[in-house]
Amino acid sequence: MNINLNQAEKIIVAAKSKAQALDTKMNIAVVDAGANLLAFARMDGAWLGSLDISIKKAKTARYFDMNTGAIGELSQPGGSLYNIEHSNNGLITFPGGVPIKNSSGEIVGAIGVSGSSVENDHVVAEAGAIALK
Amino acid sequence: MNINLNQAEKIIVAAKSKAQALDTKMNIAVVDAGANLLAFARMDGAWLGSLDISIKKAKTARYFDMNTGAIGELSQPGGSLYNIEHSNNGLITFPGGVPIKNSSGEIVGAIGVSGSSVENDHVVAEAGAIALK
Amino acid sequence: MNINLNQAEKIIVAAKSKAQALDTKMNIAVVDAGANLLAFARMDGAWLGSLDISIKKAKTARYFDMNTGAIGELSQPGGSLYNIEHSNNGLITFPGGVPIKNSSGEIVGAIGVSGSSVENDHVVAEAGAIALK
Amino acid sequence: MNINLNQAEKIIVAAKSKAQALDTKMNIAVVDAGANLLAFARMDGAWLGSLDISIKKAKTARYFDMNTGAIGELSQPGGSLYNIEHSNNGLITFPGGVPIKNSSGEIVGAIGVSGSSVENDHVVAEAGAIALK
Numbered sequence: 001m002n003i004n005l006n007q008a009e010k011i012i013v014a015a016k017s018k019a020q021a022l023d024t025k026m027n028i029a030v031v032d033a034g035a036n037l038l039a040f041a042r043m044d045g046a047w048l049g050s051l052d053i054s055i056k057k058a059k060t061a062r063y064f065d066m067n068t069g070a071i072g073e074l075s076q077p078g079g080s081l082y083n084i085e086h087s088n089n090g091l092i093t094f095p096g097g098v099p100i101k102n103s104s105g106e107i108v109g110a111i112g113v114s115g116s117s118v119e120n121d122h123v124v125a126e127a128g129a130i131a132l133k
Numbered sequence: 134m135n136i137n138l139n140q141a142e143k144i145i146v147a148a149k150s151k152a153q154a155l156d157t158k159m160n161i162a163v164v165d166a167g168a169n170l171l172a173f174a175r176m177d178g179a180w181l182g183s184l185d186i187s188i189k190k191a192k193t194a195r196y197f198d199m200n201t202g203a204i205g206e207l208s209q210p211g212g213s214l215y216n217i218e219h220s221n222n223g224l225i226t227f228p229g230g231v232p233i234k235n236s237s238g239e240i241v242g243a244i245g246v247s248g249s250s251v252e253n254d255h256v257v258a259e260a261g262a263i264a265l266k
Numbered sequence: 267m268n269i270n271l272n273q274a275e276k277i278i279v280a281a282k283s284k285a286q287a288l289d290t291k292m293n294i295a296v297v298d299a300g301a302n303l304l305a306f307a308r309m310d311g312a313w314l315g316s317l318d319i320s321i322k323k324a325k326t327a328r329y330f331d332m333n334t335g336a337i338g339e340l341s342q343p344g345g346s347l348y349n350i351e352h353s354n355n356g357l358i359t360f361p362g363g364v365p366i367k368n369s370s371g372e373i374v375g376a377i378g379v380s381g382s383s384v385e386n387d388h389v390v391a392e393a394g395a396i397a398l399k
Numbered sequence: 400m401n402i403n404l405n406q407a408e409k410i411i412v413a414a415k416s417k418a419q420a421l422d423t424k425m426n427i428a429v430v431d432a433g434a435n436l437l438a439f440a441r442m443d444g445a446w447l448g449s450l451d452i453s454i455k456k457a458k459t460a461r462y463f464d465m466n467t468g469a470i471g472e473l474s475q476p477g478g479s480l481y482n483i484e485h486s487n488n489g490l491i492t493f494p495g496g497v498p499i500k501n502s503s504g505e506i507v508g509a510i511g512v513s514g515s516s517v518e519n520d521h522v523v524a525e526a527g528a529i530a531l532k
Contacts, residue, residue, distance in 0.1 A: 004177045036181050040173035044137045048169050048301055049329025053353045077343045090352040118346045167300030168447055196448025210476045213517045219489040220452045270443045302447050306439035310403045314435050 003032050003100060003109035007132055008039035011100065011111060015128030019043060019115070026115035026124055027054035030100070033108050035062040043115070050114035056090055057097030057112030057125075063088055065107050068097030069122065096121030098129040108132075136165050136233060136242035140265055141172035144233065144244055148261030152176060152248075159248035159257055160187035163233070166241050168195040176248070183247035189223055190230030190258075191245030196221060198240050201230030202255065229254030231262040241265075269298050269366060269375035273398055274305035277366065277377060281394030285309060285381075292381035292390055293320035296366070299374050301328040309381070316380035322356055323363030323391075324378030329354060331373050334363030335388065362387030364395040374398075402431050402499060402508035406531055407438035410499065410510060414527030418442060418514070425514035425523055426453035429499070432507050434461040442514070449513035455489055456496030456511030456524075462487055464506055467496030468521060495520030497528045507531075 008030040019026040025046040030039045037058075042051055060068045072093035074081040085091045095118040100109040113125040141163040152159040158179040165171045170191075175184060193201045205226035207214040218224045228251040233242040246258040274296040285292040291312040298304045303324075308317060326334045338359035340347040351357045361384040366375040379391040407429040418425040424445040431437045436457075441450055459467045471492035473480035484490045494517040499508040512524040 005174055006177075009174070034181070036175075037173060037184055038175050040170060041138055041142070042165075042169075042171050047330055048167070049326070049354050049357075051170055052355075053350070056353060072348060075349070085349045085352045091349075092353060093349055094347055167302070169300070193448070197446055214493055215471060215475070216484045216490075216492055217452070219484045220455060220491060221448050222451075224448075271440055275440070300447070302441075303439060303450055304441050306436060307404055307408070308435075308437050310405075314433070317436055 001033065001102060001106045001108050003030070003038065003132070005038060008109070011128040011131045012039055012041050014131035015111065015113060015124050016041065016043060018124045018127035022116070022120055022123065024116040024120050024124070026113050026121070027051050028128065029054040029058040029112045031058040031062050031110050033062070035059045038109065046115045053092050053114040054096070054112040056092040057114060058110045059088070059112070060091040060093060061097035061099050061110035061112065062107070063091070065099055067095065068093050069095035069118070094118050096125050098122070098125040100129050100132055103133055134166060134235065134239045134241050136163070136171060138171060141242070144261040144264045145172055145174050147264035148244065148246060148257050149174065149176060151257045151260035155249070155253055155256065157249040157253050157257070159246050159254070160184050161261065162187040162191040162245045164191040164195050164243050166195070168192050171242065179248045186225050186247040187229070187245040189225040189245065190247060191243045192221070193224040193226060194230035194232050194243035194245060195240070196224070198232055200228065201226050202228035202251070227251050229258050231255070231258040233262050233265055236266055267299060267368065267372045267374050269296070269304060271304060274375070277394040277397045278305055278307050280397035281377065281379060281390050282307065282309060284390045284393035288382070288386055288389065290382040290386050290390070292379050292387070293317050294394065295320040295324040295378045297324040297328050297376050299328070301325050304375065312381040319358050319380040320362070320378040322358040322378065323380060324376045325354070326357045326359060327363035327365050327376035327378065328373070329357070331365055333361065334359050335361035335384070360384050362391050364388070364391040366395050366398055369399055400432065400501060400505045400507050402429070402437065402531070404437060407508070410527040410530045411438055411440050413530035414510065414512060414523050415440065415442060417523045417526035421515070421519055421522065423515040423519050423523070425512050425520070426450050427527065428453040428457040428511045430457040430461050430509050432461070434458045437508065445514045452491050452513040453495070453511040455491040456513060457509045458487070458511070459490040459492060460496035460498050460509035460511065462490070464498055466494065466521070467492050468494030468517070493517050495524050497521070497524040499528050499531055502532055
């Protein structure tokens with residue numbers, strides 16, 4: 001079970017559309033089931049620094065099969081996953097990374113979005129993730 | 134002078150089309166004038182190991198404003214740029230990276246392609262690069 | 267819109283002057299609009315460890331187009347950008363990095379200063395940043 | 400015995416002047432006796448990819464107290480220093496890095512220049528290095 005390029009491109013189209021509706025400029029990364037980059041788009045004017053963050057969010061969401069924000073709640077000081085960010089050559093554990101599931105509910109990849117508030121980042125990532133369903 | 138996302142996506146479409154015509158499976162990366170990733174696509178079945186190579190080729194072509202193969206000719210043992218690959222967190226200096234010029238001939242980014250023979254990689258990169266003209 | 271070397275050198279002169287007025291010894295880095303180092307000066311006796319920090323501050327300020335301290339407020343434990351420092355090969359999010367604007371108010375680069383208290387670092391960075399206006 | 404910032408800035412002025420006389424655009428890095436960056440300037444239009452190379456050349460010249468090109472002759476296949484470039488987080492061993500000596504002939508730092516042919520790079524580095532004598 002793995003996402004293909006055609007699906008990833010549909011996801012990016014959906015995410016870009018949502019980003020424009022929110023008047024934001026996003027970096028959008030899609031990784032496959034192996035957490036390797038499959039497709040990427042940086043909207044004009046989006047923060048350069050969010051390029052790396054969007055890819056790390058997508059990888060993080062697939063590494064642990066959960067929304068990145070959920071990991072961040074556990075990696076706070078005193079939390080059970082404190083400092084997990086040091087693993088895997090750097091994780092990003094605030095919202096904006098979301099696993100991608102196929103119509104059967106199987107995780108086939110993940111999307112990472114960065115460029116606005118983490119709330120907006122998450123909303124745009126969600127819009128992309130559900131485009132496959 | 135800089136390439137925008139819409140242009141980068143047209144370049145990737147052109148490169149994918151050429152790759153399919155050659156019956157190859159490519160990783161295709163487009164960087165902007167700042168050598169930062171702008172758009173990326175990995176065709177289904179393309180080598181995972183070429184993901185990194187395609188991005189490095191695109192960056193290499195923009196770092197030095199020439200085809201990557203031209204740098205590789207100078208970086209052979211005894212050549213004037215021997216071991217230049219150690220710089221910039223790793224260059225790729227065999228063919229497959231090509232600068233992208235606008236209609237005025239100004240370099241606005243670069244494309245890097247990896248996944249087949251270096252001859253095919255270069256042909257596909259060229260097909261992408263000229264899509265902007 | 268991009269800063270040039272002549273402007274960067276004026277900025278460094280202004281920052282050095284302010285650093286001397288405060289009796290501090292600073293590392294001063296200026297990056298351009300692409301977040302690539304443009305000019306750098308380490309004042310005699312300044313901490314060696316601040317070399318890396320000053321460059322990272324300048325890059326951080328340009329990556330997100332805001333003062334580094336503003337990012338640091340959001341990256342505290344529990345904050346929305348907690349652990350963003352793991353991205354981009356390492357950010358520095360305490361004060362001392364400031365975007366540089368041209369006379370039209372457009373961001374054309376950034377300055378990063380490190381070598382004293384973060385309050386002093388910020389004051390010196392500000393003195394450099396306004397030298398262009 | 401160590402170079403100071405004022406001396407480094409004189410060296411950069413001399414190197415820039417020579418670069419302009421040769422109609423070249425250079426990245427110019429000066430490291431101190433500890434091989435840590437002391438001053439840097441990237442001339443307008445110089446290759447972005449040469450930023451890293453200029454710094455590595457300066458470090459390499461100081462690490463081994465010789466011109467970078469001399470190391471490159473020894474690091475060719477079959478040579479006694481073959482692949483030394485893998486050490487020290489990456490060396491650059493083609494010409495353009497030159498040790499800096501004070502008036503007593505003591506090595507107090509090094510200059511690294513990158514942006515043109517290695518012959519020009521070396522000439523500009525030499526022009527900078529002798530400015531201190």
